[in-house]
Amino acid sequence: MRKARFKPYKGPAGGWGSAQSVGEILLRERAPFAAGKALLKQNKPIDGFACVSCAWAKPHPSLPLAFCENGAKATAWEGTALRCGPEFFARHTLRELRNWSDYELEQQGRLTEPLRWDAASDRYLPISWAQAFAEIGAELKGYTDPNEVVFYASGRASLEASYMWALYARLYGTNNLPDSSNMCHESTSIALPESIGVPVGTVTLNDFAKTDGLLFFGHNTGSNAPRMLHELEAARKRNAPIITFNPLRERGLERFTNPQSPVQMATGESIVVSTQYHQLAIGGDIACIAGICKALFEMDDAARERGAARVLDVAFIAKHTAGFEAFERRIRGYAWPLLERRSGLTRGAMEAAATVYAGCERVIAVYGMGLTQHRHGVLNVQMLVNLLLLRGNMGKEGAGICPVRGHSNVQGQRSVGITEKAAQVPADKLRERFGFEPPSEDGMNTVEACEAIVAGKVKAFVALGGNFIRAIPDSGRLEPAWSSLKLSVQIATKLNRSHLVHGEKAYLLPCLGRTEVDVQASGEQRHTTEDSTACIRAWRGVAAPAGEHLLSEPAIIAALAKATLAPNPAVDWDAWVADYGLVREAIAATYPETFHDLNVRMMEPGGFHRPLGASQRQWKTSNGKANFIEPHTLSVDDDVEQRAERRDVLNLMTIRSNDQFNTTVYGYNDRFRGIHGTRAVLLMHRNDIARLNLAEGDKVQVSTAVDDGVHREVGPLRVTPYDIPEGCCAGYYPECNALIPLWHHAEKAKVPAAKSIPVTLRRVIAVGQDASVPVEPAPLPG
């Protein structure tokens, strides 16, 4: 039995706590030596492998140890000595396994052989690769409408595998290519093209080295992109201010001890990361940024009166932007009390941020899921760009916008064709090279695919990695819908819940991990990825494969494609698998602007950058300008806002612990937040706990407070006092996903609004009571 403990964490991010946490997971995965050895090659150019954890950029030249605590956990997770083979599946039915936790499922170790679900025994039984491919191919061939098949991709596969995956789906006849990005930075992909004409971030590590100020919105850097703390440390040593906006005081954004600095480690010295820390309300960002802009306008007025230098970059605004006047009018029209109420910050706090911002010449704005996963997530991102544009912080060294991407190649998979949007497909190039007519209709994104599955309009779901059923909203409604599928196919490294919730026919196909040596007919293969700064580089695996029967992702995709599609002499799948260099030639031919000479340029030790107009002040927008986008609302979520008058409704955000990678739960500790041994917690403000007649340690059921006729409930969760704004609360993803209605997603982008869910609480066990004696639910104040 794990014992739950709650104790505020006083240490810095990094430091010895980090080293200890890495040691623990290496032992738990029984891989201290193998994974330890692999770690030395992690993020090393050319002969090393790109970390399978986050997508943060890798510096060149690299640090001696180029990995962080959570990167090491990810490597240990993949390099585990534990195996989950046919013997395991012979012992357990899927019905039984569906009661296991996410942690227990993945802790069985690496999958070793292809498996097919046997309905009679409700077990996965071994099957030969040849038979699996033949059966899946025959099934897919039998459908008349290709749009009834969904090809999901999580963001981990290489550029080579991703390109082949997208081509496979389009040759089959569909653009149904939803991906993890649909749940993540799709708000960015919609927002930035309208604002500045690129779909991705504009900054590189060189900009981080030159910047003299950083704005940080809604990203938990210490847990989710810890290597970035090195850039932040360097910026702080140059005295560049870092202004953070987050409802929670995330430790990694407060103090950091560099584990690679012998002096800091020995002396326990740590640096202050954020020079200002603003704990705004969940969803307070639009109002907060509007407030900072308003303060800038007022400072600019005062400067003009005094005849001092302007605060706004008027030359930049005049030459490069459109929409300024309407934006300015709108912002000036907001009254301070309204902005304060909506942001949860004081006018003084917003003015303080504006003053420091105005004192910096080169500013980078960094953000994560705290901005994108909201109903108005797109507007959140555009407001942040507006703020940068006011002072010309776009397209100059040391300045720009930095969406921190999640999965290690999620940005890259989009660059090579994984998208449901037909307009983004270079149809002419595909037609010319492969002699087929690519589908011209848009396919389904993640939310649309879920809607179609619920409506019984999907026959097959084929997944290149990920844990779709756990990652999506509305688990309680979605899981039962899966049984209406005729076919489900999962390509994976470890067992997860998505493999247990399946269609009439189900296959589980185990693949090589990215840390592993990949030998094909022409020899050992390299592969490529694109990071958060649009830097593309070559890598190769270094560890021995986890099993002799594993195939690489490209080999599995090629075999599926051959079994499914009519032969096409222009696509030689076998040659591609024999030599991934040929896939890269095809990538270069299909996307020449980004990927010309990919086979040569990928070997540049620091990689090469994708050309981005916005970073040269070339605006590939519809009007050729950088656009100020007027906010049409100050509320980030109308579903939550309508209920503000109901005092029993709290606004819930779902967050990641320091001991997980998305749905992969490495352990039950969230060190930086002082939570140990449990994930079944609800973090609340003390005043809300008192107001709702609750006490620390009570167990509550949490329900979604919307009236759509569906009852959604999660629990019991332990009421845990935390430093979080009043009216807000936090619980862990994926455990709380059952609370998010599928329709509660970002406008335009359809990213599930996982950061603001209106909820009510019901006490089921009072603190000190035996868990077996539920008490009456506490009456809620009216």
Ligand SMILES: Nc1nc2c(c(=O)[nH]1)N[C@H]1C(S)=C(S)[C@@H](COP(=O)(O)OP(=O)(O)OC[C@H]3O[C@@H](n4cnc5c(=O)[nH]c(N)nc54)[C@H](O)[C@@H]3O)O[C@H]1N2
């Ligand atoms: N170790 C590890 N690394 C990871 C992952 C992982 O699970 N584990 N996941 C990867 C993936 S796919 C992704 S997308 C990224 C995710 O990395 P993040 O973008 O950091 O995502 P979350 O952990 O969901 O944390 C969101 C942060 O936003 C804050 N926040 C919530 N609501 C709001 C709001 O309304 N406004 C503001 N300003 N802040 C808010 C939360 O307090 C939290 O600090 O990390 C990637 N890297």
Ligand SMILES: Nc1nc2c(c(=O)[nH]1)N[C@H]1C(S)=C(S)[C@@H](COP(=O)(O)OP(=O)(O)OC[C@H]3O[C@@H](n4cnc5c(=O)[nH]c(N)nc54)[C@H](O)[C@@H]3O)O[C@H]1N2
């Ligand atoms: N409530 C809530 N929901 C969320 C979020 C949130 O913040 N809150 N975040 C969203 C975000 S940002 C994202 S990106 C999604 C994540 O959604 P997904 O990407 O679908 O989920 P992961 O948990 O990353 O997938 C983990 C599984 O990937 C498989 N895997 C690992 N490595 C490999 C590999 O090399 N190859 C293959 N083929 N398989 C592999 C393993 O079987 C593992 O179990 O979740 C989203 N859902």
Ligand SMILES: [Mo]
């Ligand atoms: Mo993500």
